[in-house]
Amino acid sequence: xxxxxxxxxxxxxxxxxxxxxxxxxxxxxxxxxxxxxxxxxxxxxxxxxxxxxxxxxxxxxxxxxxxxxxxxxxxxxxxxxxxxxxxxxxxxxxxxxxxxxxxxxxxxxxxxxxxxxxxxxxxxxxxxxxxxxxxxxxxxxxxxxxxxxxxxxxxxxx
Amino acid sequence: xxxxxxxxxxxxxxxxxxxxxxxxxxxxxxxxxxxxxxxxxxxxxxxxxxxxxxxxxxxxxxxxxxxxxxxxxxxxxxxxxxxxxxxxxxxxxxxxxxxxxxxxxxxxxxxxxxxxxxxxxxxxxxxxxxxxxxxxxxxxxxxxxxxxxxxxxxxxxxxxxxxxxxxxxxxxxxxxxxxxxxxxxxxxxxxxxxxxxxxxxxxxxxxxxxxxxxxxxxxxxxxxxxxxxx
Numbered sequence: 220x221x222x223x224x225x226x227x228x229x230x231x232x233x234x235x236x237x238x239x240x241x242x243x244x245x246x247x248x249x250x251x252x253x254x255x256x257x258x259x260x261x262x263x264x265x266x267x268x269x270x271x272x273x274x275x276x277x278x279x280x281x282x283x284x285x286x287x288x289x290x291x292x293x294x295x296x297x298x299x300x301x302x303x304x305x306x307x308x309x310x311x312x313x314x315x316x317x318x319x320x321x322x323x324x325x326x327x328x329x330x331x332x333x334x335x336x337x338x339x340x341x342x343x344x345x346x347x348x349x350x351x352x353x354x355x356x357x358x359x360x361x362x363x364x365x366x367x368x369x370x371x372x373x374x375x376x377x
Numbered sequence: 378x379x380x381x382x383x384x385x386x387x388x389x390x391x392x393x394x395x396x397x398x399x400x401x402x403x404x405x406x407x408x409x410x411x412x413x414x415x416x417x418x419x420x421x422x423x424x425x426x427x428x429x430x431x432x433x434x435x436x437x438x439x440x441x442x443x444x445x446x447x448x449x450x451x452x453x454x455x456x457x458x459x460x461x462x463x464x465x466x467x468x469x470x471x472x473x474x475x476x477x478x479x480x481x482x483x484x485x486x487x488x489x490x491x492x493x494x495x496x497x498x499x500x501x502x503x504x505x506x507x508x509x510x511x512x513x514x515x516x517x518x519x520x521x522x523x524x525x526x527x528x529x530x531x532x533x534x535x536x537x538x539x540x541x542x543x544x545x546x547x548x549x550x551x552x553x554x555x556x557x558x559x560x561x562x563x564x565x566x567x568x569x570x571x572x573x574x575x576x577x578x579x580x581x582x583x584x585x586x587x588x589x590x591x592x593x594x595x596x597x598x599x600x601x602x603x604x605x606x607x
Contacts, residue, residue, distance in 0.1 A: 303458035329436045
């Protein structure tokens with residue numbers, strides 16, 4: 220697969236490395252040229268020597284998207300640090316360039332949910348954290364049995 | 378003033394603040410949203426309860442502002458991504474039929490169209506349009522654009538060596554899809570008849586399909602010049 224990743228932060232760079240190591244062709248786009256170094260964390264060779272592509276430019280610039288290869292991308296990942304940028308660029312990838320698989324990283328759970336229902340595939344790390352924290356708390360509390368005061372424990376009130 | 382509207386204005390910069398004030402003066406109900414605390418405090422001194430603090434990209438902020446009953450949402454922040462998404466959500470999630478979005482970078486205009494957000498206002502485009510008006514050599518001036526209907530009305534100055542100078546209106550062979558509607562000559566305008574003869578220096582008004590714009594420019598343009606556009 221040819222995968223285009225926009226936004227080379229902690230998430231984008233790690234996803235890029237994993238996919239490259241899985242044997243896919245990976246192209247990255249970021250407005251900050253310094254982000255290239257992040258891509259190479261833990262790599263023995265340079266990103267380019269390993270077959271990776273890298274373009275400096277902003278996500279809404281059509282020339283930058285084209286240079287990064289959006290027209291032939293099989294999959295597109297929007298992982299910049301801005302929800303709004305991710306939502307706009309994901310819709311550009313889908314509607315303008317007909318990229319078959321488009322995924323956007325969205326921190327705001329409410330908008331992630333609504334855009335998901337509108338056909339924009341979203342991944343919401345905040346939602347994942349909320350669900351994990353909630354279930355961890357419930358599990359831990361369940362394991363400990365009744366609450367210390369008895370208040371707020373539904374079983375204690377029965 | 379027509380009926381009283383409830384308008385949500387996003388972004389309390391110079392544009393948003395003045396807009397909110399004008400709308401309030403005209404008797405409309407307005408909520409202005411601003412996500413910069415300092416700016417909010419400044420604006421609140423004048424607009425009081427008509428301004429709310431919050432990031433309108435977040436759905437609950439729009440909901441708290443009463444978006445479900447808003448007649449119009451106007452997004453005029455300095456950030457094009459914010460403006461386009463706020464209007465998209467207003468339209469598609471909250472079914473607010475009327476939105477107006479500001480485009481800061483004219484190159485982003487295509488993305489507003491792609492996401493179905495219209496109309497848009499771009500100060501840069503407006504100024505370019507005024508330059509066109511002030512500099513007639515620029516060729517053709519758009520007076521009215523109706524992109525949905527595939528129609529526009531333009532004004533064009535016939536140059537000294539115009540191929541159409543000296544031609545009877547009845548003998549004109551204008552491109553299909555265009556029609557001459559009036560002539561401005563020596564300060565007055567009139568609707569030409571078939572015997573009217575065009576003169577160099579005439580300003581013509583024409584209605585046309587935008588796709589024949591270049592043909593029209595070439596037809597009324599300088600003799601011998603090929604179709605060219607600026």
